[in-house]
Amino acid sequence: GGAYWVDSQQKRYVPVKGDHVIGIVTAKAGDVFKLDVGGSEQASLSYLAFEGATKRNRPNVQVGDLIYGQFLVANKDMEPEMVCIDSSGRSSGMGIIGQDGFLFKVSLGLIRKLLAPKCEIIQELSQLYPFELVLGMNGRIWVKAKTVQQTLIIVNILEACEYMTAEQRKQALAKLSGN
Amino acid sequence: FMQRGLDSQTKKQLEEEEKKIISEEHWYLDLPDLKEKESFIIEERSFMPCEDLLYGRMSFKGFNPEIEKLMIQMNSKCKEEEIEVDDKMEADVSDEEMARRYETLVGTIGKKFLRKRDQRVLQDEDEDGNSNTRPSKKAKKKFLKPQD
Numbered sequence: 001g002g003a004y005w006v007d008s009q010q011k012r013y014v015p016v017k018g019d020h021v022i023g024i025v026t027a028k029a030g031d032v033f034k035l036d037v038g039g040s041e042q043a044s045l046s047y048l049a050f051e052g053a054t055k056r057n058r059p060n061v062q063v064g065d066l067i068y069g070q071f072l073v074a075n076k077d078m079e080p081e082m083v084c085i086d087s088s089g090r091s092s093g094m095g096i097i098g099q100d101g102f103l104f105k106v107s108l109g110l111i112r113k114l115l116a117p118k119c120e121i122i123q124e125l126s127q128l129y130p131f132e133l134v135l136g137m138n139g140r141i142w143v144k145a146k147t148v149q150q151t152l153i154i155v156n157i158l159e160a161c162e163y164m165t166a167e168q169r170k171q172a173l174a175k176l177s178g179n
Numbered sequence: 180f181m182q183r184g185l186d187s188q189t190k191k192q193l194e195e196e197e198k199k200i201i202s203e204e205h206w207y208l209d210l211p212d213l214k215e216k217e218s219f220i221i222e223e224r225s226f227m228p229c230e231d232l233l234y235g236r237m238s239f240k241g242f243n244p245e246i247e248k249l250m251i252q253m254n255s256k257c258k259e260e261e262i263e264v265d266d267k268m269e270a271d272v273s274d275e276e277m278a279r280r281y282e283t284l285v286g287t288i289g290k291k292f293l294r295k296r297d298q299r300v301l302q303d304e305d306e307d308g309n310s311n312t313r314p315s316k317k318a319k320k321k322f323l324k325p326q327d
Contacts, residue, residue: 005226016225020235068236093236093249115232122237130240137226137235145242 009109013038013138015074020094022103022136023082025065033061035069038105038138041079045069049083051091059096066097066142068134097134101144102151108139110162121161124173125154 013021015037023035023043033045045067050059061067069084084094114122114135125131131145131154141158145151153176161169226232234253238246272280290298 003223014224018225018227092253093234093246112226112232115235117231117233119233126239130238130242132238132242132246133236135235135237 007109007112009107011105011107011139013108015039015041015043015071015080016137017071017074019074019137020068020070021082021138022097022134022140022142023067023069023138024103025061025063025067028061028063033067035067035082037080037082037136038140039080043071043080043082045082045084049085050095051085051089061096066103067095068097068136069094097142098144101132101142102155103140103142104155104159105139106141106159107162108137110158111135111137111139111141113161114158120166121158121169124170125157128154128173128177 015021021037023037023045025033025045026036026042027034031047033047034042035045037043047053047058047061048055049069049072053059067082067084069082070086071080072083073081084091084096086092086094113119122133129145129150131143131150133144133154134142136142141155143151143154143158145154157169157172160172164172234250236246237250238244241247
Protein backbone atom coordinates (compact mmCIF):
# COMPACT_ATOMS: atom_id res chain seq x y z
CA GLY A 1 0.00 0.00 0.00
CA GLY A 2 1.07 3.53 -0.62
CA ALA A 3 2.79 2.90 -3.91
CA TYR A 4 2.49 5.33 -6.76
CA TRP A 5 3.53 4.66 -10.27
CA VAL A 6 3.33 6.43 -13.54
CA ASP A 7 1.96 4.31 -16.33
CA SER A 8 2.90 5.46 -19.76
CA GLN A 9 3.12 3.97 -23.17
CA GLN A 10 6.61 3.30 -24.37
CA LYS A 11 8.36 1.01 -26.77
CA ARG A 12 11.94 1.43 -25.73
CA TYR A 13 13.02 -0.74 -22.83
CA VAL A 14 15.29 0.41 -20.03
CA PRO A 15 16.93 -2.43 -18.11
CA VAL A 16 15.73 -2.74 -14.54
CA LYS A 17 17.16 -5.02 -11.88
CA GLY A 18 15.04 -8.09 -11.31
CA ASP A 19 13.08 -7.83 -14.54
CA HIS A 20 12.68 -11.01 -16.56
CA VAL A 21 13.46 -10.44 -20.21
CA ILE A 22 14.06 -12.32 -23.43
CA GLY A 23 17.49 -11.71 -24.89
CA ILE A 24 19.07 -12.74 -28.17
CA VAL A 25 22.65 -13.97 -28.04
CA THR A 26 24.74 -11.84 -30.34
CA ALA A 27 28.26 -12.78 -29.41
CA LYS A 28 30.28 -15.20 -27.41
CA ALA A 29 33.35 -13.62 -25.88
CA GLY A 30 35.27 -16.24 -23.95
CA ASP A 31 33.28 -16.93 -20.81
CA VAL A 32 30.63 -14.34 -21.31
CA PHE A 33 27.76 -14.00 -23.77
CA LYS A 34 26.52 -10.72 -25.10
CA LEU A 35 22.74 -10.44 -25.28
CA ASP A 36 20.61 -7.97 -27.09
CA VAL A 37 17.73 -7.01 -24.81
CA GLY A 38 16.42 -4.03 -26.68
CA GLY A 39 18.04 -1.48 -24.44
CA SER A 40 20.72 1.05 -25.16
CA GLU A 41 23.44 -1.44 -24.36
CA GLN A 42 23.93 -5.12 -24.71
CA ALA A 43 23.72 -7.15 -21.57
CA SER A 44 26.34 -9.62 -20.50
CA LEU A 45 25.60 -13.14 -19.32
CA SER A 46 28.18 -15.39 -17.77
CA TYR A 47 28.17 -19.05 -18.71
CA LEU A 48 28.19 -19.94 -15.00
CA ALA A 49 24.88 -18.23 -14.42
CA PHE A 50 22.86 -21.28 -15.43
CA GLU A 51 21.54 -23.98 -13.21
CA GLY A 52 24.06 -26.76 -12.82
CA ALA A 53 26.77 -25.02 -14.81
CA THR A 54 30.37 -25.54 -13.87
CA LYS A 55 33.61 -24.81 -15.63
CA ARG A 56 33.59 -28.29 -17.07
CA ASN A 57 29.88 -28.45 -17.70
CA ARG A 58 29.14 -25.49 -19.92
CA PRO A 59 25.68 -24.63 -21.17
CA ASN A 60 25.13 -25.17 -24.85
CA VAL A 61 24.48 -21.62 -25.98
CA GLN A 62 24.98 -20.55 -29.59
CA VAL A 63 24.84 -17.18 -31.25
CA GLY A 64 21.25 -16.47 -32.17
CA ASP A 65 19.72 -18.42 -29.28
CA LEU A 66 16.94 -16.97 -27.18
CA ILE A 67 17.49 -16.68 -23.47
CA TYR A 68 14.95 -15.93 -20.75
CA GLY A 69 16.69 -14.44 -17.76
CA GLN A 70 16.62 -11.69 -15.19
CA PHE A 71 18.81 -8.70 -14.58
CA LEU A 72 21.31 -8.95 -11.81
CA VAL A 73 22.73 -5.49 -12.30
CA ALA A 74 21.00 -2.73 -14.19
CA ASN A 75 21.77 0.89 -13.63
CA LYS A 76 22.67 3.76 -15.83
CA ASP A 77 26.32 3.69 -14.90
CA MET A 78 27.14 0.10 -15.65
CA GLU A 79 26.68 -2.43 -18.37
CA PRO A 80 23.63 -4.55 -17.53
CA GLU A 81 24.29 -8.10 -16.39
CA MET A 82 21.90 -10.98 -16.67
CA VAL A 83 21.61 -14.34 -15.01
CA CYS A 84 19.47 -17.38 -15.67
CA ILE A 85 19.37 -18.49 -12.10
CA ASP A 86 17.56 -17.09 -9.09
CA SER A 87 18.87 -16.26 -5.63
CA SER A 88 18.49 -19.82 -4.39
CA GLY A 89 20.43 -21.26 -7.29
CA ARG A 90 17.51 -22.74 -9.19
CA SER A 91 16.65 -21.89 -12.74
CA SER A 92 12.87 -21.61 -12.16
CA GLY A 93 12.01 -21.48 -15.82
CA MET A 94 14.87 -19.31 -16.95
CA GLY A 95 17.52 -20.34 -19.45
CA ILE A 96 17.63 -21.14 -23.13
CA ILE A 97 14.27 -21.03 -24.84
CA GLY A 98 13.82 -24.07 -27.03
CA GLN A 99 13.70 -24.50 -30.73
CA ASP A 100 10.92 -23.30 -33.02
CA GLY A 101 8.43 -20.72 -31.99
CA PHE A 102 8.16 -17.13 -33.03
CA LEU A 103 9.60 -14.01 -31.43
CA PHE A 104 8.03 -10.60 -31.94
CA LYS A 105 7.99 -7.21 -30.34
CA VAL A 106 5.14 -5.28 -28.75
CA SER A 107 4.95 -2.14 -26.67
CA LEU A 108 5.77 -2.30 -22.99
CA GLY A 109 2.28 -1.28 -21.98
CA LEU A 110 0.81 -4.33 -23.61
CA ILE A 111 3.20 -6.62 -21.77
CA ARG A 112 2.09 -5.14 -18.50
CA LYS A 113 -1.52 -5.63 -19.47
CA LEU A 114 -0.88 -9.23 -20.40
CA LEU A 115 0.99 -9.97 -17.21
CA ALA A 116 -1.70 -8.52 -15.01
CA PRO A 117 -3.37 -11.13 -12.86
CA LYS A 118 -6.65 -12.19 -14.48
CA CYS A 119 -5.80 -10.94 -17.92
CA GLU A 120 -8.71 -11.63 -20.22
CA ILE A 121 -6.66 -11.85 -23.36
CA ILE A 122 -4.54 -14.65 -22.00
CA GLN A 123 -7.51 -16.47 -20.59
CA GLU A 124 -9.40 -16.32 -23.86
CA LEU A 125 -6.39 -17.40 -25.88
CA SER A 126 -5.73 -20.32 -23.58
CA GLN A 127 -9.13 -21.71 -24.51
CA LEU A 128 -8.24 -21.89 -28.18
CA TYR A 129 -5.49 -24.45 -28.46
CA PRO A 130 -2.43 -25.60 -26.56
CA PHE A 131 0.50 -23.28 -26.87
CA GLU A 132 3.44 -21.95 -24.96
CA LEU A 133 4.17 -18.33 -24.27
CA VAL A 134 7.11 -16.42 -22.87
CA LEU A 135 6.70 -12.73 -22.09
CA GLY A 136 9.72 -10.55 -21.60
CA MET A 137 9.43 -7.23 -19.83
CA ASN A 138 11.46 -5.73 -22.64
CA GLY A 139 8.52 -5.96 -25.00
CA ARG A 140 9.41 -9.28 -26.57
CA ILE A 141 7.04 -12.18 -26.77
CA TRP A 142 7.86 -15.71 -27.86
CA VAL A 143 5.07 -18.04 -28.91
CA LYS A 144 5.11 -21.68 -29.85
CA ALA A 145 2.13 -23.78 -30.87
CA LYS A 146 1.75 -27.10 -32.59
CA THR A 147 1.53 -25.80 -36.14
CA VAL A 148 2.98 -22.75 -37.78
CA GLN A 149 -0.51 -21.53 -38.62
CA GLN A 150 -1.65 -21.64 -35.01
CA THR A 151 1.48 -19.84 -33.92
CA LEU A 152 0.90 -17.07 -36.39
CA ILE A 153 -2.71 -16.70 -35.37
CA ILE A 154 -1.69 -16.18 -31.77
CA VAL A 155 0.98 -13.70 -32.81
CA ASN A 156 -1.51 -11.68 -34.82
CA ILE A 157 -4.03 -11.57 -32.03
CA LEU A 158 -1.46 -10.45 -29.50
CA GLU A 159 -0.16 -7.76 -31.79
CA ALA A 160 -3.61 -6.54 -32.58
CA CYS A 161 -4.69 -6.55 -28.95
CA GLU A 162 -2.93 -3.27 -28.60
CA TYR A 163 -5.57 -1.47 -30.56
CA MET A 164 -8.60 -3.69 -30.45
CA THR A 165 -11.30 -3.21 -27.91
CA ALA A 166 -12.49 -6.13 -25.86
CA GLU A 167 -15.52 -6.55 -28.08
CA GLN A 168 -13.56 -6.77 -31.29
CA ARG A 169 -11.21 -9.24 -29.70
CA LYS A 170 -14.01 -11.50 -28.59
CA GLN A 171 -15.48 -11.41 -32.08
CA ALA A 172 -12.18 -12.35 -33.63
CA LEU A 173 -11.67 -15.19 -31.21
CA ALA A 174 -15.18 -16.46 -31.72
CA LYS A 175 -14.55 -16.61 -35.43
CA LEU A 176 -11.38 -18.53 -34.87
CA SER A 177 -12.79 -21.07 -32.47
CA GLY A 178 -15.65 -21.55 -34.85
CA ASN A 179 -13.27 -22.52 -37.63
CA PHE B 180 59.67 3.77 24.20
CA MET B 181 60.49 2.17 27.50
CA GLN B 182 57.11 0.46 27.39
CA ARG B 183 58.08 -2.66 29.27
CA GLY B 184 59.00 -0.84 32.41
CA LEU B 185 55.92 1.32 32.60
CA ASP B 186 52.91 0.40 34.68
CA SER B 187 49.52 0.27 33.12
CA GLN B 188 48.50 3.45 34.84
CA THR B 189 51.30 5.49 33.54
CA LYS B 190 50.69 4.01 30.17
CA LYS B 191 47.11 5.18 30.25
CA GLN B 192 48.15 8.62 31.26
CA LEU B 193 50.56 8.81 28.41
CA GLU B 194 47.92 7.70 25.93
CA GLU B 195 45.47 10.27 27.16
CA GLU B 196 47.99 12.98 26.82
CA GLU B 197 48.74 11.91 23.31
CA LYS B 198 45.08 11.92 22.42
CA LYS B 199 44.64 15.39 23.81
CA ILE B 200 47.46 16.70 21.78
CA ILE B 201 46.09 15.09 18.63
CA SER B 202 42.53 16.26 19.10
CA GLU B 203 43.59 19.82 19.65
CA GLU B 204 45.41 19.79 16.41
CA HIS B 205 42.53 18.28 14.44
CA TRP B 206 40.11 20.63 12.85
CA TYR B 207 36.46 19.98 13.44
CA LEU B 208 33.27 21.58 12.47
CA ASP B 209 31.75 23.71 15.08
CA LEU B 210 28.28 23.15 13.80
CA PRO B 211 25.40 21.49 15.59
CA ASP B 212 24.78 17.95 14.51
CA LEU B 213 22.44 17.80 11.63
CA LYS B 214 19.82 15.16 12.01
CA GLU B 215 19.74 12.78 9.12
CA LYS B 216 16.41 13.11 7.52
CA GLU B 217 14.78 9.80 6.96
CA SER B 218 13.52 9.88 3.48
CA PHE B 219 10.10 8.40 3.22
CA ILE B 220 10.38 8.06 -0.49
CA ILE B 221 11.73 4.82 -1.87
CA GLU B 222 12.40 4.66 -5.55
CA GLU B 223 11.54 1.48 -7.34
CA ARG B 224 12.22 1.18 -10.99
CA SER B 225 10.51 -2.03 -11.83
CA PHE B 226 6.81 -2.52 -12.41
CA MET B 227 6.65 -5.92 -10.80
CA PRO B 228 5.60 -4.97 -7.28
CA CYS B 229 3.28 -2.24 -8.46
CA GLU B 230 0.79 -4.28 -10.33
CA ASP B 231 1.55 -7.70 -8.91
CA LEU B 232 2.46 -9.11 -12.30
CA LEU B 233 2.46 -12.80 -13.09
CA TYR B 234 5.42 -14.86 -14.09
CA GLY B 235 6.45 -14.41 -17.70
CA ARG B 236 6.62 -18.03 -18.82
CA MET B 237 3.28 -19.67 -19.47
CA SER B 238 1.95 -22.75 -21.09
CA PHE B 239 -1.63 -23.68 -21.87
CA LYS B 240 -3.53 -26.89 -22.42
CA GLY B 241 -0.60 -29.04 -21.51
CA PHE B 242 1.78 -27.86 -24.16
CA ASN B 243 4.72 -27.87 -21.78
CA PRO B 244 3.90 -29.65 -18.52
CA GLU B 245 7.02 -28.45 -16.73
CA ILE B 246 6.08 -24.86 -17.33
CA GLU B 247 2.56 -25.50 -16.18
CA LYS B 248 3.92 -26.84 -12.92
CA LEU B 249 6.13 -23.81 -12.66
CA MET B 250 3.18 -21.52 -13.24
CA ILE B 251 1.31 -22.98 -10.32
CA GLN B 252 4.38 -22.72 -8.15
CA MET B 253 5.20 -19.16 -9.05
CA ASN B 254 1.75 -17.77 -8.91
CA SER B 255 0.94 -19.43 -5.67
CA LYS B 256 4.03 -17.91 -4.11
CA CYS B 257 2.69 -14.48 -4.86
CA LYS B 258 -0.87 -14.91 -3.77
CA GLU B 259 -1.10 -17.48 -1.03
CA GLU B 260 1.18 -16.07 1.61
CA GLU B 261 -1.51 -16.20 4.21
CA ILE B 262 -1.93 -19.92 4.37
CA GLU B 263 -0.65 -21.11 7.69
CA VAL B 264 1.87 -23.83 7.68
CA ASP B 265 0.61 -27.07 9.09
CA ASP B 266 2.96 -27.73 11.94
CA LYS B 267 1.64 -31.08 12.92
CA MET B 268 3.28 -33.79 10.88
CA GLU B 269 0.86 -36.48 9.89
CA ALA B 270 2.01 -39.80 11.23
CA ASP B 271 2.33 -42.54 8.68
CA VAL B 272 1.64 -45.23 11.22
CA SER B 273 -1.14 -44.96 13.78
CA ASP B 274 -0.30 -44.96 17.45
CA GLU B 275 -1.88 -48.36 18.09
CA GLU B 276 0.08 -50.06 15.43
CA MET B 277 3.20 -48.41 16.70
CA ALA B 278 2.59 -49.79 20.19
CA ARG B 279 1.97 -53.28 18.87
CA ARG B 280 5.08 -53.31 16.77
CA TYR B 281 7.16 -51.92 19.55
CA GLU B 282 5.98 -54.62 21.89
CA THR B 283 7.16 -57.40 19.63
CA LEU B 284 10.26 -55.49 18.71
CA VAL B 285 11.41 -55.32 22.29
CA GLY B 286 11.04 -59.08 22.52
CA THR B 287 13.03 -59.85 19.43
CA ILE B 288 15.84 -57.48 20.18
CA GLY B 289 15.93 -58.64 23.75
CA LYS B 290 16.37 -62.24 22.64
CA LYS B 291 19.42 -61.25 20.71
CA PHE B 292 21.28 -60.33 23.84
CA LEU B 293 20.38 -63.35 25.92
CA ARG B 294 23.06 -65.82 26.76
CA LYS B 295 22.93 -69.08 24.96
CA ARG B 296 21.41 -70.99 27.87
CA ASP B 297 18.72 -68.44 28.36
CA GLN B 298 17.93 -68.61 24.70
CA ARG B 299 17.20 -72.31 24.99
CA VAL B 300 14.91 -71.61 27.91
CA LEU B 301 13.02 -69.11 25.88
CA GLN B 302 12.71 -71.50 23.02
CA ASP B 303 11.36 -74.21 25.27
CA GLU B 304 8.86 -71.85 26.78
CA ASP B 305 7.63 -70.92 23.37
CA GLU B 306 7.30 -74.52 22.40
CA ASP B 307 5.44 -75.29 25.58
CA GLY B 308 3.09 -72.51 24.91
CA ASN B 309 2.41 -73.75 21.37
CA SER B 310 1.91 -77.42 22.05
CA ASN B 311 0.92 -78.65 25.47
CA THR B 312 1.09 -82.30 24.53
CA ARG B 313 4.85 -82.35 24.27
CA PRO B 314 6.58 -83.46 27.41
CA SER B 315 8.46 -80.61 29.04
CA LYS B 316 12.17 -80.86 28.83
CA LYS B 317 14.38 -80.05 31.66
CA ALA B 318 15.39 -76.38 31.64
CA LYS B 319 19.02 -76.89 32.42
CA LYS B 320 20.85 -80.12 31.81
CA LYS B 321 22.67 -81.27 34.82
CA PHE B 322 26.24 -82.22 34.56
CA LEU B 323 26.40 -85.89 33.63
CA LYS B 324 29.18 -87.73 35.11
CA PRO B 325 31.20 -89.56 32.51
CA GLN B 326 30.63 -93.20 32.96
CA ASP B 327 33.58 -95.26 33.53
